[in-house]
Amino acid sequence: MKANKMDAKMGKNLFQRLTLPALVAMLLNATAIRGDATVVGSVFCDQCLMGKPSIWGSPMHDANVMVDCKNSNNAMQSSHQASTSVLGTFVFKVSGNVDLSSCSARLTGSSSSSCSLFGNAEQSLNLDWKMFGEAFYSVEPMFFKPEKPMSFCPNSSSSSPSPPDVNPKPPSISLPPAPFEDASSCTHDQWAKPEHLCYWKFLSPNETAREAFGPALAQGYGNATLMDALNGKRIDAEWPYRSRAYRGLLRETVTALLNSYSSKFKYSPFTVVAQFTDVISSNSSRAAAKLAHEFQTANSGGKCLLQTCK
Numbered sequence: 001m002k003a004n005k006m007d008a009k010m011g012k013n014l015f016q017r018l019t020l021p022a023l024v025a026m027l028l029n030a031t032a033i034r035g036d037a038t039v040v041g042s043v044f045c046d047q048c049l050m051g052k053p054s055i056w057g058s059p060m061h062d063a064n065v066m067v068d069c070k071n072s073n074n075a076m077q078s079s080h081q082a083s084t085s086v087l088g089t090f091v092f093k094v095s096g097n098v099d100l101s102s103c104s105a106r107l108t109g110s111s112s113s114s115c116s117l118f119g120n121a122e123q124s125l126n127l128d129w130k131m132f133g134e135a136f137y138s139v140e141p142m143f144f145k146p147e148k149p150m151s152f153c154p155n156s157s158s159s160s161p162s163p164p165d166v167n168p169k170p171p172s173i174s175l176p177p178a179p180f181e182d183a184s185s186c187t188h189d190q191w192a193k194p195e196h197l198c199y200w201k202f203l204s205p206n207e208t209a210r211e212a213f214g215p216a217l218a219q220g221y222g223n224a225t226l227m228d229a230l231n232g233k234r235i236d237a238e239w240p241y242r243s244r245a246y247r248g249l250l251r252e253t254v255t256a257l258l259n260s261y262s263s264k265f266k267y268s269p270f271t272v273v274a275q276f277t278d279v280i281s282s283n284s285s286r287a288a289a290k291l292a293h294e295f296q297t298a299n300s301g302g303k304c305l306l307q308t309c310k
Helices: 002-034 193-198 207-212 215-222 226-232 244-262 270-284 283-297
Strands: 034-043 064-069 075-083 087-097 103-109 122-131 135-141 142-145
Touching: 034 064, 034 103, 034 270, 075 087, 087 270, 103 142, 135 270, 207 215, 207 226, 215 244, 226 244, 244 270, 244 283, 270 283
Parallel strands: 034 135, 034 142
Antiparallel strands: 034 087, 064 075, 064 103, 103 122, 122 135
């Protein structure tokens, strides 16, 4: 009887030693086959010639970006084209367990004739994480620039030697208030108030998440608008996007974007979109809840400078 117990124990230990590595190997091989590489970046117009991302920068919609990959002999191996969303972001996936560390992103075309000069036209891809064949790469913000600072820029008079127009034409649209010089952190319910809608920059309350972030990111949210997200409205979307964690993620992401476009917020617009993209790509409700909490803490962590629109 004792021998039988010892044999059973030895058999169990042998099974664990043989099976666990085999299962791990099978898991790694399976995920490697299905693995994708996600690339995310952003393009903006450096309206005030700051030479870097700032509160005066404007996201560029429909800007063209090309990602080139070269081999060890510096010969072109593959190219991938993308265009930016309303938020100036681009996202695309490359199927297969591929290494994009030798690739770079470059600007190929601007959608605005008034902001078409190349700034930092090319950037390398940065590997943020890689696990089980899935990889996430980010690109530092790239920008186009105008010939001279826009008239509303703080450095427009010193940077623009040409004389002012004696008969300036009135603007064709009503521009939102200038960005706050001091930091401002407003919560989702403050941004949702009708008397604060004039402060919305680059985003529209009736715009859908799909339109704002692009279908590759927000297709799961269905036809939910950004105002629906702020109001916490239940959305007709597929699981897990209709869950509390993912609805909270969208709400706090939209709020953080509005804050980042309006003041010296804790997160830049690019960081907000990049982290949102990272979580959506991970398909993890736990990660969604965690990032929603981080954004919520930042959105409610300071003084809100929004005032009643005139």
